[in-house]
Amino acid sequence: MLADLPISVLAQKLKRSEITSEQLVAECYDRIEAYDGTINSFITVVDRKKAIERAKFIDAHRETFPSPLAGIPYVMKDAYLTKGVRTTAASKILDAFIAPYSSTVHQKLENVGAILIGKMNMDAWGHGASTENTDYGVTKNPWGSDRSAGGSGGGPAAAIASRFCVFGIGEDTGGSIRNPAAWNNITAMKVTYGRVSRYGAIAYASSLDTMGPTAKTAEDCAFVLEAIAGYDAYDATSSQKPVPSYTKALDKSIKGKKIAFPTEFYGDALDPNIKEAILVARDIFVKEGAEVTDVSLPLLEYGVPVYYILAPSETSSNLGRYDGVRYGNGRDLFTKENMRRIMTGTYALSSGYYDAYYKKAQKVRSLFIKEYEKLLSEYDAILSPVTPIMPSKFGELLDDPIKNMMADLYTVIVNIVGLPSLAIPCGFTKDNLPMGMQLVGAMFDESTLFALGNAYQKVTDWHTRSPNLVNS
Amino acid sequence: MSTSRETNFRYNGSMNASQPNPQPKDAKTVVTRADIDHIATLANLPISDGQSEELTKQVGGTVAYVSQLQSLPTDDVTETSQVTGLENVFREDEIDTSRMFTQEEALANAKNTYNGFFVVGRVLEEK
Numbered sequence: 001m002l003a004d005l006p007i008s009v010l011a012q013k014l015k016r017s018e019i020t021s022e023q024l025v026a027e028c029y030d031r032i033e034a035y036d037g038t039i040n041s042f043i044t045v046v047d048r049k050k051a052i053e054r055a056k057f058i059d060a061h062r063e064t065f066p067s068p069l070a071g072i073p074y075v076m077k078d079a080y081l082t083k084g085v086r087t088t089a090a091s092k093i094l095d096a097f098i099a100p101y102s103s104t105v106h107q108k109l110e111n112v113g114a115i116l117i118g119k120m121n122m123d124a125w126g127h128g129a130s131t132e133n134t135d136y137g138v139t140k141n142p143w144g145s146d147r148s149a150g151g152s153g154g155g156p157a158a159a160i161a162s163r164f165c166v167f168g169i170g171e172d173t174g175g176s177i178r179n180p181a182a183w184n185n186i187t188a189m190k191v192t193y194g195r196v197s198r199y200g201a202i203a204y205a206s207s208l209d210t211m212g213p214t215a216k217t218a219e220d221c222a223f224v225l226e227a228i229a230g231y232d233a234y235d236a237t238s239s240q241k242p243v244p245s246y247t248k249a250l251d252k253s254i255k256g257k258k259i260a261f262p263t264e265f266y267g268d269a270l271d272p273n274i275k276e277a278i279l280v281a282r283d284i285f286v287k288e289g290a291e292v293t294d295v296s297l298p299l300l301e302y303g304v305p306v307y308y309i310l311a312p313s314e315t316s317s318n319l320g321r322y323d324g325v326r327y328g329n330g331r332d333l334f335t336k337e338n339m340r341r342i343m344t345g346t347y348a349l350s351s352g353y354y355d356a357y358y359k360k361a362q363k364v365r366s367l368f369i370k371e372y373e374k375l376l377s378e379y380d381a382i383l384s385p386v387t388p389i390m391p392s393k394f395g396e397l398l399d400d401p402i403k404n405m406m407a408d409l410y411t412v413i414v415n416i417v418g419l420p421s422l423a424i425p426c427g428f429t430k431d432n433l434p435m436g437m438q439l440v441g442a443m444f445d446e447s448t449l450f451a452l453g454n455a456y457q458k459v460t461d462w463h464t465r466s467p468n469l470v471n472s
Numbered sequence: 473m474s475t476s477r478e479t480n481f482r483y484n485g486s487m488n489a490s491q492p493n494p495q496p497k498d499a500k501t502v503v504t505r506a507d508i509d510h511i512a513t514l515a516n517l518p519i520s521d522g523q524s525e526e527l528t529k530q531v532g533g534t535v536a537y538v539s540q541l542q543s544l545p546t547d548d549v550t551e552t553s554q555v556t557g558l559e560n561v562f563r564e565d566e567i568d569t570s571r572m573f574t575q576e577e578a579l580a581n582a583k584n585t586y587n588g589f590f591v592v593g594r595v596l597e598e599k
Contacts, residue, residue, distance in 0.1 A: 096581075097581055098580070098581065100573055100577045100578070100580060100581075101571070192556075193555050193556055194555075194556045194558070207553060207554065207555070233563065236558070236561035236563075237554070237556070237558060237561070239556060301540075302540070302541060302544060305537060305538040305539075305540055305541050306538075306541065308534060308537070308538050309538050309541070312534075316515060320515075320516070323516070324583065325582065325584075325590050325591075325592050325593075326578075326581065326582055326590055327581030327582060328581065329583070330518075331516055331517055331518065332518045334517065336523075339517055339519065339523070339527065340527065340530055340531065340534070342515050342517060343508065343511050343512065343515060343517065343527055343531050344531050344534050344535065346511045346514050346515040347503070347507065347511050347531060347535065348535075348538075350511065350514060356542070357535075357538070359551055360541050360542070360546065361538075361541060362551030362552055362553055363546035363549040363550070363551045363552075364541055364544055364546060364549075365551065365552045366546075366549050366550060366551060366552045367544070367546065367549060369552055369555065401530050401533055401534050402533060402534075402537055405534075405537070417555065418555030418556060443555075443556070
């Protein structure tokens, strides 16, 4: 099927008129209609006729759309405002909300001619690691229907794995892009804080939120990031640093690249299958010319406590605006998990406790930054698991706040520091469940991660595998 | 769907709301039911008795868990709130007409409007 092909090949075929965008979009819709009844990755499917019309328009005006993403169907986590298409954040509070303006990321993709076909399932307001805290029904993992697709962006990840689209746009506050990537056998880039505009993305925790690409490969993610990265006057926290060519960085040699391997990350908390898979990947990097060295990052265990003070605090403030006056329904419709986080955050910020919790967490955040800055001044990347556990069975993470938090063990630290991280597939268990690893890089050095990821994917084929879907 | 104005739009800045113990708490922190009820008022969340009980346990568990940070010495550490070091990002104080909504657009998603205005809940109470 066409959605199996890399963006580079699709772009070439479209340019040479060997295929049409109409054909590609239609094929995606056929698959959605056949299989998404079971997977439930979409909250809103864009009207097929509208998407086809747009595809025909791009086909007819191809010379005015030189981008490799022109005519390529994509999806967005339902946390992005898309003018004219409903945006829910997977919460009934926004069940009928149609944004009067578009997020910058959506606008940029529209401008280059990419075709939005859906708004995707997630944990409501980004609160969760399993897409079970959604008001629109759980997303089933295409690799095992009794298992979660991860979260909070389980929808876009499951859709890419299922080949319902060519790429997706996620949002990562504590692992929401990377955790579902690992559990669905796809590739995803959590960008440096400020690399991609947050304008028009529904805020979870403003000092941690990042917007990034999810796709089949590092190469595809590079194409997408190149289109969406950059300064935006509408987001004061977006960076003015120039955007390098990520696609040119892909084929840079990784010989002599130094990769740190933090031994604390490979202890008892980690599923032995994942550990084994990453040890194999470690050898592959060595074989490809990189140097991998054991290092120590002793602060690991404090990452989850820092995150679960900062994120709930910031979300309690951000979600304060949803009072049902200007848009949406009332606050009684927050899910249990939403209420837990809002309550925890309000508690941490309330008079008398601020210093002990929020301020303390911001201080420990500085310790993390120092530790990572030092390590990344000596190394090009850190090799880490994405999740400590295999895709959870439904119910396993619900109503157990601590277990739910521990699913984020390896991902939240990256957001606390603000670093970029590329999540890539690194194998399967004997039960055919996918596993992922992440390469964490220095601030604004997505390029090195793309080079490492691409080198790994050139000599492995995990990323080419797709699940056998059952007709719904 | 209908929402209760009483529940959703009550005035929450009341000076009479009960105050929790204002002392910073240590790792042995116990979150009480009264804390939860107070916090729910601050957060403008309508919660039932059953939810209040459940949240007392769950928020208490989370607070106890995150309190392990207290054991890390941070006396000489400055806190970080912005990881890329930006400070005071200003823009010109000019109207950008391309981003202005018409009144119709601004009201399009509101459940309750009157003569082109948003209808808001009562925030003041009669004595």
